[in-house]
Amino acid sequence: MDIGLYVHVPFCATKCGYCDFYSHAPAPGVFTPLVDALLDELASALSDPDLSVETIFVGGGTPTLLPAGPLERLFAALGLVAQRHRPVEFTVEANPASLTDAKARLLRAHGVNRVSMGAQSFHAHELRVLDRIHSPHDIAPSAEIIRRSGFEHFNLDLIFGIPGQTRASWLESLRRAIACGPDHLACYGLTYEPDTALHDKLRTGLIRPADEGFEAELYDLTVDFLTARGFQQYEISNYARPGAGSRHNVRYWLNLPYVGIGPSAASFLNGRRWRNLPDTAEYVRRRRLGLDTAIDAEMLSPRASAGETAMLNLRLVEGMDRAAFHAATGFDPLVLFAEPIARYAGQGLLAVDDRRIRLTRRGRLVADTVLADFLATAPDRPEEFTSAGRIGT
Numbered sequence: 001m002d003i004g005l006y007v008h009v010p011f012c013a014t015k016c017g018y019c020d021f022y023s024h025a026p027a028p029g030v031f032t033p034l035v036d037a038l039l040d041e042l043a044s045a046l047s048d049p050d051l052s053v054e055t056i057f058v059g060g061g062t063p064t065l066l067p068a069g070p071l072e073r074l075f076a077a078l079g080l081v082a083q084r085h086r087p088v089e090f091t092v093e094a095n096p097a098s099l100t101d102a103k104a105r106l107l108r109a110h111g112v113n114r115v116s117m118g119a120q121s122f123h124a125h126e127l128r129v130l131d132r133i134h135s136p137h138d139i140a141p142s143a144e145i146i147r148r149s150g151f152e153h154f155n156l157d158l159i160f161g162i163p164g165q166t167r168a169s170w171l172e173s174l175r176r177a178i179a180c181g182p183d184h185l186a187c188y189g190l191t192y193e194p195d196t197a198l199h200d201k202l203r204t205g206l207i208r209p210a211d212e213g214f215e216a217e218l219y220d221l222t223v224d225f226l227t228a229r230g231f232q233q234y235e236i237s238n239y240a241r242p243g244a245g246s247r248h249n250v251r252y253w254l255n256l257p258y259v260g261i262g263p264s265a266a267s268f269l270n271g272r273r274w275r276n277l278p279d280t281a282e283y284v285r286r287r288r289l290g291l292d293t294a295i296d297a298e299m300l301s302p303r304a305s306a307g308e309t310a311m312l313n314l315r316l317v318e319g320m321d322r323a324a325f326h327a328a329t330g331f332d333p334l335v336l337f338a339e340p341i342a343r344y345a346g347q348g349l350l351a352v353d354d355r356r357i358r359l360t361r362r363g364r365l366v367a368d369t370v371l372a373d374f375l376a377t378a379p380d381r382p383e384e385f386t387s388a389g390r391i392g393t
Helices: 031-045 068-085 101-109 124-129 136-148 167-179 197-203 212-228 247-253 280-289 302-313 322-329 338-346 361-365 367-375
Strands: 002-009 052-060 089-094 114-120 153-160 184-189 232-235 238-240 258-261 266-269 272-276 294-299 350-352 356-359
Touching: 002 031, 002 068, 002 247, 031 068, 031 258, 031 280, 052 068, 052 247, 068 101, 089 153, 089 247, 101 136, 114 136, 136 153, 136 167, 153 167, 153 212, 167 184, 167 212, 184 212, 212 232, 212 361, 232 247, 247 302, 302 322, 302 367, 338 350, 338 367, 356 361, 361 367
Parallel strands: 002 052, 002 258, 052 089, 089 114, 114 153, 153 184
Antiparallel strands: 184 238, 232 238, 258 266, 266 272, 272 294, 350 356
């Protein structure tokens, strides 16, 4: 069975105000014990000879925050996985100013062929709103390290809809991002997740969100701007030059199996979904003692699995392949989702033909609403894991 392998390194220099992924500043002496625990779980997870790793993604947090010694140990082990399984893609996340020439050479030597860097904005005042600690001046030099180190693919992430952002400032960020030479751009609309610093500022009136109409304008502008410069939109928020799409993330959108390693990492295998507890110290303690680190385990019903598969497939610009969906789930999508398909096709938000069901460009502007209705065809489904694994920076 082909799987995607995700490894979570939960350390960040500081916590960004918008981020709801499990991450934290590292305490003294924590690096080596965490790598010990990650390598222990990695060996256990890949002990099944029937599993074949198609993609590897090391995210966080900021994996490149690891000091040289622990970084070498982790990637030497992952390099052996890459030699044995020959994955088509091996990605590492980095932040501007966290990647040195020496660390880039180390990653490349162990088989990493893709780096995903979170720039978010090229304007200092917008970065301050997001609580990002890097400067706009850090981005281009970090991109140059990635290019000269010989990585095959380079992702750059940006955020639109930041309070105070203008059409001109967003266009400037897009231009400067392209000038850094990535072959993949992820452009996310800012969201205010509960239990984040940015959500608290919104709730207390310290910031005002961007107008929805303005966000839609920026989204449309992004599609046109990047398309005119050779980037193809292949998912709601992701654009790539031909052949440069993220294979790992596409596995999530196709609802294919994946195994997560590390604190808070999620897994989906043989119809069972679970995640590790989101507590680095407890995760390390349990791994050391040989105890289970999984929580929130569930077996999806066939109907629930079909609802989730539809919700994820429709994030892709090409949408859902009807025959592939039927083969994977046992359901005819035109029957299972007859009501939302009729309603949203009638509104011009969905396009349906002999092979596919997909969101129209206008439908992608209101994707959350449409996709929620597809997911709602599975009323017996628990609330956990309404999105699959780790997608994006």
